[in-house]
Structures are given as C-alpha cells and as structure tokens.
Amino acid sequence: MNDLFSLSKGAGKDSKRTSSGPSGKYTARDIEVLEGLEPVRRRPGMYIGGVDENGLHHLAAEILDNAMDEAVAGYASRIEMSLAADGSLTIDDNGRGIPVDKHPKCKNRSALEVILTTLHSGAKFSDKVYHTAGGLHGVGASVVNALSERLTVEVARDGHLWSQSFERGIAKGKLKDAGVVRNRRGTKITFWPDTKIFGEGARFRPARLYRMARSKAYLFRGVEIRWECDPKLLGKDAAVPTSETLHFSGGLADYLAAELGERTTATPAPFAGRVSLPGQRGEAEWAVAWPTEGDARLMSSYCNTVPTPGGGTHVQGLRNALAKGLRAYGELIGNRRVAQVMPEDVVDSTSAVLSVFIPEPLFHGQTKDKLGNPEAAKLVEQVVRDHFDHWLSGAPDMANGLLEFVIQRAEERLARKADKDVARKTATRKLRLPGKLADCSRTDAKGTELLLVEGDSAGGTAKQARNRETQAVLPLRGKILNVASAASGKMQANQEISDLLLALGCQTGERYKEGELRYEKVIIMTDADVDGAHIASLLMTFFYRQLPGLIRDGHLYLAMPPLYRLTHGATTVYARDDAHKDQLLKTTFAGHGGAARKVEISRFKGLGEMPAAQLKSTTMDPAQRTLLRVVVADGRRRQTDDLVERLMGRKPELRLEFIQEHAPEVEDLDV
Ligand code: 0RA
Numbered sequence: 001m002n003d004l005f006s007l008s009k010g011a012g013k014d015s016k017r018t019s020s021g022p023s024g025k026y027t028a029r030d031i032e033v034l035e036g037l038e039p040v041r042r043r044p045g046m047y048i049g050g051v052d053e054n055g056l057h058h059l060a061a062e063i064l065d066n067a068m069d070e071a072v073a074g075y076a077s078r079i080e081m082s083l084a085a086d087g088s089l090t091i092d093d094n095g096r097g098i099p100v101d102k103h104p105k106c107k108n109r110s111a112l113e114v115i116l117t118t119l120h121s122g123a124k125f126s127d128k129v130y131h132t133a134g135g136l137h138g139v140g141a142s143v144v145n146a147l148s149e150r151l152t153v154e155v156a157r158d159g160h161l162w163s164q165s166f167e168r169g170i171a172k173g174k175l176k177d178a179g180v181v182r183n184r185r186g187t188k189i190t191f192w193p194d195t196k197i198f199g200e201g202a203r204f205r206p207a208r209l210y211r212m213a214r215s216k217a218y219l220f221r222g223v224e225i226r227w228e229c230d231p232k233l234l235g236k237d238a239a240v241p242t243s244e245t246l247h248f249s250g251g252l253a254d255y256l257a258a259e260l261g262e263r264t265t266a267t268p269a270p271f272a273g274r275v276s277l278p279g280q281r282g283e284a285e286w287a288v289a290w291p292t293e294g295d296a297r298l299m300s301s302y303c304n305t306v307p308t309p310g311g312g313t314h315v316q317g318l319r320n321a322l323a324k325g326l327r328a329y330g331e332l333i334g335n336r337r338v339a340q341v342m343p344e345d346v347v348d349s350t351s352a353v354l355s356v357f358i359p360e361p362l363f364h365g366q367t368k369d370k371l372g373n374p375e376a377a378k379l380v381e382q383v384v385r386d387h388f389d390h391w392l393s394g395a396p397d398m399a400n401g402l403l404e405f406v407i408q409r410a411e412e413r414l415a416r417k418a419d420k421d422v423a424r425k426t427a428t429r430k431l432r433l434p435g436k437l438a439d440c441s442r443t444d445a446k447g448t449e450l451l452l453v454e455g456d457s458a459g460g461t462a463k464q465a466r467n468r469e470t471q472a473v474l475p476l477r478g479k480i481l482n483v484a485s486a487a488s489g490k491m492q493a494n495q496e497i498s499d500l501l502l503a504l505g506c507q508t509g510e511r512y513k514e515g516e517l518r519y520e521k522v523i524i525m526t527d528a529d530v531d532g533a534h535i536a537s538l539l540m541t542f543f544y545r546q547l548p549g550l551i552r553d554g555h556l557y558l559a560m561p562p563l564y565r566l567t568h569g570a571t572t573v574y575a576r577d578d579a580h581k582d583q584l585l586k587t588t589f590a591g592h593g594g595a596a597r598k599v600e601i602s603r604f605k606g607l608g609e610m611p612a613a614q615l616k617s618t619t620m621d622p623a624q625r626t627l628l629r630v631v632v633a634d635g636r637r638r639q640t641d642d643l644v645e646r647l648m649g650r651k652p653e654l655r656l657e658f659i660q661e662h663a664p665e666v667e668d669l670d671v
Contacts, residue, residue: 036117036118036119036142036169037117037118037119037142037143037145037146037169039119040119040142040143040146040147040169041146041147041168041169041197044147044197047143048062048143048147049367051197051198051199053202053205055198056193056198056202056204057204057205057208057209057212059089059143059144059147059148059191059193060089060091060204060209060212061212061306062140062141062143062144063089063091063141063144063189063191064079064081064091064212064213064216065305065306066140066141066187067079067091067092067093067095067187068216068220068223068304068305069304070093070095070096070186070187071093071095071220071222071223072220072222072223072304072305072357073095074222075095075096076093076094076095076096076186076223077094077222077223077224078093078094078223078224078225078226079091079092079093079094079216079223079224079225079226080092080093080225080226080228081209081213081225081226081227081228082226082227082228082229083204083206083209083228083229083230083233084230085230085232085233086192087192087193087203087204088150088190088191088192089190089191089204089209090188090189090190091188091189092186092187092188092189093186093187093188094184094185094186095185095186095187096157096185096186097155097156097157097185097186097187098111098112098115098153098155098187099111099112099115099157100112100155100157100160100162100175110164110174110175112153112155112162112164112175113164113171113174113175115140115141115142116141116142116145116151116153116164116166116171117142117145117166117169117170117171118142119140119142119143141189142169144189144191145166145169145191146168146169147168147169147193147194147197147198148166148168148169148191148192148193148194149167149168149192149193149194149195149196150165150166150167150191150192151165151166151167151189151190151191151192152164152165152166152189152190152191153165153166153187153188153189154178154187154188155186155187155188156181156184156185156186156188157185159180159181159182160177160178160179160180160181161177161178161179161180161181161184162175162176162177162178163175163176163178164176168194203233206229206233206234206238206240207239207240209229210227210229210240210241213225213227213246214246215255215300215307216305217246217247217248218248218251218252218254218255218258218353219251219252219255219285219302219305219355220305221247221248221249221250221251223247224245224246224247225245225246225247226243226244226245226246227241227243227244227245227246228242228243229241229242229243230242251272251274251285251287252272252274252285252286252287252353252354252355253270253272253287255287255353256270256272256287256288256289256351256352256353257270259298259300259351259353260289260291260351263291263292263293263294264291264292264293265289265290265291265292266289266290266291266292266401266402266405267289267290267398267401267402268398270287270288270289271286271287271288271289271387271388271391272285272286272287272288273285273286273383273384273387274286275383275387277356277358277379277380277383278379278382278383281358281359281375281379282356282357282358282359282379283356283357284314284354284355284356284357284379284380284383284384285354285355285356286318286352286353286354286355286384287352287353288318288322288350288351288352288353289350289351289352290349290350290351290402290405290406291349291351292405297348297350297351298350298351298352298353299311299315299347299350299351299352299353299354300352300353300354301314301315301318301353301354301355301371302353302354302355302356303355303356303357303358303361303363303371303376304356304357304358304361305355305357306361306363307369308363308369308370308371309369310364310365310367310369310370311370311371312364312370312371312372312373312376313371313372313373313374313375313376313377313380314354314356314371314373314376314377314380315354315371316377316380316381317376317377317378317379317380317381317382317384318352318354318380318381318384319343319346319347320343320377320381320385321380321381321382321384321385321388322343322346322347322350322384322388323341323342323343323346323347324381324385325384325385325388325389325392326338326341326346326388326392326402326403326406327341328389329389329392329393329399329403330403330407332393333396333400333403335403335407337407337410337411338403338407340407340410340411340414341406341407341410342410342413344413345406345407345409345410345413346406348409349405349406349409354380356371356376356380358373358376360373361373423443432502433502433503434474434498434499434502434503436459436474436475436499437472437473437474437499437502437503438463438466438472438473438474439472439503440466440467440468440469440470440471440472440519441468441469442469442470445517445518445519445520446520447470447520448470448471448472448518448519448520448521449470449471449472449519449520449521449522449523450472450473450474450503450504450518450519450521450522450523451466451471451472451473451474451523451525451559451620452474452476452500452522452523452524452525452539453473453474453475453476453525453526453607454475454476454525454526454527454531454532454535454606454607455475455476455477455478455606455608456475456477457606457608458475458525458527458606458607458608459473459474459475459608460475460608461607461608461610461611461612461615462475462525462607462615462620464612465612465613465615465616465620466616466620471620472503472519474499474500474503476496476499476500476535476539477496478496479534479535479538480494480496480497480500480535480538480539480542481494481496481497481538481542482538482541482648483497483538483541483542483545483546484541484545484644484645484648484649484650485648485649485650497542500542503518504517504518504519504522504547504550505517505518506518506547506550508546508547509546509547512547512548512549512550514549514550514553514555517550517555519555520555521555521557521627522543522550522555522556522557523557523558523559523627524536524539524540524556524557524558524559525559525561525607525619525620526539526559526561526607527561527604527605527606527607528561528562528563528576528577528604529563529605529606532606536558537647537648538648540556540630541644541648543556543630544632544640544644545644551630551631551632552632554629554631556629556630557627557628557629557630558627558628558630559619559620559625559627560576560619560625560626560627560628561604561607561610561615561618561619562574562575562576562604562618562619563575563576563577563578563581563603563604564580564581564601564602564603564604565601565602565604565614566581566584566585566588566589566599566600566601567599567600567601567602568589568598568599568600571588571589573588574618581601585599607619646658
C-alpha cells in the first residue's frame with residue numbers, strides 16, 4: 001500500500017512533519033513525503049491544469065523545461081528525449097546534475113530527494129542558478145514525481161553516478177552511489193505517468209512531444225535536442241521520425257519559415273531579430289511575417305522557452321512596436337490612408353513568433369499561460385521598435401508594399417464593420433415589426449416583396465404559398481381606413497396602417513426614403529371581386545397620398561388573382577374576369593367539339609378558398625403570375641390628383657357625379 005492517499009489518512013490531517021509519529025510500518029520520512037505531495041495527487045488539476053491529455057503532456061513539458069533551463073543558463077548543450085514502448089519518457093541532459101549532497105535542513109535526505117519530493121523546493125536551490133527559470137511555472141519535478149507510477153533519476157556529477165527511484169512520489173530506498181563515471185555529467189529522468197491519475201489508456205502522443213522538442217530547439221539555438229521514439233508507437237506514414245537531432249542555428253526566423261511553409265508573404269523576408277534587453281534584463285528574439293493568403297493569425301509567444309498562449313506583456317510590447325512603427329513610417333512618407341490603420345490591422349495580419357528570456361518571469365492568469373512582468377512590455381517595445389524602424393527605412397520598396405498590404409486590411413475591416421452596422425440596424429428594426437407580418441428571411445431588400453393580403457384567411461393561404469426567403473405576407477383585417485377622407489389624427493391611430501408602415505420600414509411623405517424600404521416590391525393582393533377592388537383602391541389611395549415616392553420609384557404593384565377556374569378533363573386554366581373566361585371558353589376549350597358546356601367552371605369567392613398550391617401558381621409565383629405596376633402616367637399628375645379626390649375624398653356628391661357620368665359605360669354590373 002504505497003498510494004499517497006491511503007497513507008495520508010494514517011498520518012492525520014494536522015500532523016506536521018514527524019511530530020505525530022509514524023504509524024505501522026511507515027517511517028517518519030515517508031510521512032514527510034506524503035505530507036509534501038499529497039495535495040498534488042488529491043487535486044492534480046491545480047498543478048497541471050487537468051488530468052486529460054493536456055495535463056499528461058504537462059508532465060513532459062515540466063521535465064523538459066528543467067533541462068532547458070539548464071541549457072539556457074549555459075550549463076547544458078544537449079538534451080535527449082526518448083519515448084519508449086512501455087509509455088515511459090526519458091529526458092536526459094548534460095547539465096550540472098541535480099545536487100546530491102545532504103540538504104542542510106533535512107539531515108537525512110539528499111538535495112535531490114528534497115527536490116523530487118517537496119512542493120516548490122526548487123527555489124531553495126535555484127535562486128542564483130536559474131537565472132531564467134521557466135520550469136512549469138515553478139511547480140517543479142516533484143509534481144511529475146507525485147503523478148508518476150514510477151520515476152527514476154540518474155545524476156552524473158563530480159565523477160560519480162547517483163541513482164534513486166520513486167513510486168507515486170515516494171522514495172524507494174535512498175539515493176545510491178552507482179559508481180564512478182567518466183565523461184558523463186547531467187541529469188536523466190525516466191517516468192511512467194500514473195494510469196490511476198490519467199486513466200488506463202492515457203499515453204503520450206509522439207507528435208505532440210516531437211513538436212515540443214522541435215519548438216524548444218528553435219527557441220534556443222544553443223541546444224541540440226536528440227529525439228528518439230520507439231517505432232512501435234509510430235504509424236507507417238509517420239510525420240514523426242523515430243530519431244532525429246534537432247538543432248537550429250537560424251532560431252526563430254527558421255521556426256517561422258517552417259511554420260509558414262510555401263505560403264507567400266507581403267515581404268520577401270520576415271522581420272526578425274535578436275537582442276539583449278537593456279540593463280542585462282534578459283533577451284528578446286522575434287520573427288514576423290505577413291502572409292498574403294489564408295488565415296495569418298499565428299502568434300506564438302514564449303518566456304524562457306515556456307509557451308505563453310495567453311500572450312501577456314511581452315506580446316503587448318511587440319504589438320505596440322509593430323503598430324506604432326508602421327504608422328510612423330506611413331506618416332513619414334506622407335501616406336494619408338495610414339490614419340485608418342489600427343494596431344489590430346498590423347497585428348492580426350501577422351504570423352509571428354516571439355521569445356523572451358527574463359530573470360524572474362511572472363506567469364499570470366488562471367492557467368498561468370500569460371506573461372505578467374510589467375517591465376517586459378516597454379523593454380520589448382523599445383528594442384523591436386528600434387529594429388523595425390531601421391528595417392522599414394532601409395528597404396523602402398518592401399516597406400511601401402507592407403504599408404499598402406496593411407492599409408488594405410484596415411479598409412477591409414472598415415467595410416466589414418459597415419456591413420455589420422447595416423445588419424444590426426435591420427435586426428433592431430425587425431424587433432419592432434408587427435406581429436401579423438410573416439417576414440421573409442432575406443435581409444437585403446433586393447429581390448424581396450411584401451404581399452398585402454385581404455383578410456386573415458387569405459393571409460393564411462398566402463403564408464403557405466409563399467417563398468419564405470423572398471416573400472413577406474401582411475394580412476390586413478377588413479377595409480383599411482380611407483386616408484383621403486379621414487382626419488390625420490385618425491390615420492396615426494389606425495392599427496392596419498401603422499402595421500403597414502412598420503413593415504415597410506420607410507417613413508411617409510417628405511421623410512420617405514427609398515433606401516429604407518424593406519422590400520423591393522409592395523404587392524396588393526385582394527380578391528377578384530368588388531370588395532377586393534374597394535380594398536385595393538383604399539390601399540392605392542393610401543400610397544398615393546402618404547407615400548407618393550413609393551409609386552414614383554415603381555415599387556407598388558397589384559396582383560392579378562383569378563376569378564374562375566375552368567376544368568375539362570386534365571386541362572385546368574384560370575380566368576381573371578368574365579371576359580377572360582369567355583375568351584378561354586372560345587379558345588382553349590373550342591377544340592373539344594362543343595364540349596364547352598361540359599367545362600367545369602368554378603368561381604372563387606376569395607383567395608382564402610384557393611388551395612395554397614393554386615394561389616402560388618396563379619398569383620404569387622414570380623415565374624408564372626402577372627403583376628400590374630401602379631404608375632402615374634406622365635404629365636397626368638393633376639388629373640390623377642383630381643380623380644383620387646373625386647372618388648376617395650370627403651365629398652360624396654363628387655362620387656355620385658362620377659357614377660352618373662360613367663353609368664352608360666357599364667355593361668354588366670357584377671355584384
Ligand atoms: C538545482 C540546482 C542545480 C541544478 C539543478 C537543480 C538541475 C535540475 C535539473 C532537472 C533536470 N535537469 C537538471 N539539471 C540541473 C545546480 C547545482 C549546482 O550548483 O551545481
């Protein structure tokens with residue numbers, strides 16, 4: 001029973017060190033260990049972010065980071081990373097080796113054992129040593145040890161080889177002197193992640209580890225990383241080699257080039273540099289390119305070779321340098337369009353890698369993936385800006401090309417924003433649309449139509465028959481107010497008219513704006529009878545008086561629903577009116593040898609009676625229907641005004657006069 005959990009129960013929650021004494025077969029030392037690492041096994045997520053695949057790979061990153069620290073500090077030049085078939089990972093460096101002398105405060109234990117079994121113990125040893133320590137944000141190798149089924153360490157130091165083994169964070173025996181070694185120095189750690197923590201099937205992913213190793217080699221050109229992987233763990237067409245030596249003297253410029261592959265960029269070469277930060281405050285290295293196609297956004301940033309996917313102060317410094325630098329260059333050469341360029345235009349279109357090395361990094365944020373050192377922002381901005389200014393002014397053709405590229409990004413951004421504003425406006429207007437309106441889904445007015453339908457029953461059929469994308473239906477209840485005879489206050493209060501105005505979206509009278517009309521066509525669709533004609537007249541009067549612009553701009557139409565259906569055998573035709581019906585009987589059905597009598601004629605009482613499919617094919621389908629456009633004939637404005645006033649106005653005697661004048665013309669009064 002060597003699981004930390006069960007042991008800790010025996011130890012008691014409040015027991016400090018050995019004061020409560022060991023229980024059973026466990027020694028005082030065991031209890032110290034378990035007190036030290038128990039929280040890690042109890043809540044692994046607190047230390048490695050989670051027990052998923054990311055957490056698992058965090059273990060590898062932790063040990064690799066320790067070795068990288070040794071390399072960055074100048075003590076190691078080679079790191080070996082090998083993944084074995086049994087799932088264990090070995091990381092071997094040629095650094096100084098973890099100290100093995102007895103730790104002054106823990107008489108019986110070596111420094112190595114303290115480092116591997118105590119949380120945060122590293123700092124005690126590393127104040128001077130780890131100038132640019134990244135570690136896994138300092139949690140240390142002890143966390144890896146606690147979460148490993150087994151971990152073995154070999155240290156070659158001062159001509160001796162030392163070794164010690166652990167199980168789930170507990171030392172299995174003391175540090176052993178394994179003899180004399182020559183030409184060997186450094187630390188070799190092999191560990192088997194605990195399946196009790198990470199799950200039965202949890203395995204390192206070769207591709208992920210290989211990528212990690214590669215990026216470290218790019219980030220620090222002073223190290224050579226040897227990658228090894230058991231071939232059994234790799235697929236046939238492996239993108240991951242079984243063994244490779246990774247060493248990149250070109251640093252981040254090479255890294256970026258490899259990431260970008262064949263993609264073309266706005267400048268022939270990346271903007272890259274490497275400098276020490278003023279006042280021995282570390283070092284910064286960067287490579288920046290502007291890919292002309294595909295998604296550019298790639299901002300990989302690191303501090304002391306530890307990835308900072310959350311960005312932070314160093315990234316802020318780089319952004320400022322690039323944005324301000326390009327703007328200053330634009331202003332210098334008198335390019336006015338540069339004024340619209342915002343930092344995001346410069347930065348969002350870049351693919352960049354940034355790496356800083358600073359003595360005491362602060363990792364912020366929930367997942368500690370963000371650099372917090374405030375001084376890093378200014379330092380990075382200063383050194384990068386300086387280089388950027390020189391780079392731009394030293395190659396004007398290239399600089400002008402880049403400037404143009406970035407200005408275009410800014411213009412695209414502004415265009416997108418304008419589109420969005422229009423969409424937003426449409427969306428808010430939609431919220432205030434009348435409840436009865438069945439709107440079309442297309443937001444752009446072009447190609448859309450609003451069908452004004454008489455009554456709820458016809459409205460229902462029209463809603464079924466419509467093309468939802470382009471056709472909106474507004475049912476109007478009964479007869480709308482006659483605007484030519486009503487007082488204006490009454491008009492404002494009329495529900496049908498206010499619904500209609502809301503649906504149209506444009507204002508009335510002088511304030512009418514064609515651009516705000518929500519549909520291209522407004523179609524009056526009433527029954528083919530006198531009531532229908534009356535409603536159509538009322539609507540046309542409304543438009544004529546209140547929205548003359550809508551008629552002038554050619555947006556108002558009358559639908560032509562049929563009045564009769566004529567069927568004979570398999571032939572069905574529709575007739576608009578009596579004359580049309582007679583004509584059809586003489587033409588279409590004439591050939592049926594006097595069969596005209598057998599033609600079945602049905603008269604529609606209203607649009608609502610028609611099946612939706614018929615309403616669609618006869619009246620609504622743009623490909624088959626006939627529409628009448630309502631226009632005011634050229635030069636007949638005054639006559640039209642007179643006519644509307646006579647027929648629809650406030651004086652009934654004028655209407656009577658009109659009827660009397662025209663009565664002789666009436667042949668068949670259909671009521
Ligand atoms: C503490 C102190 C010293 C080195 C290390 C830790 C160390 C840790 C790891 C982990 C992997 N590889 C490592 N290499 C070194 C410095 C000891 C001295 O002063 O010599």
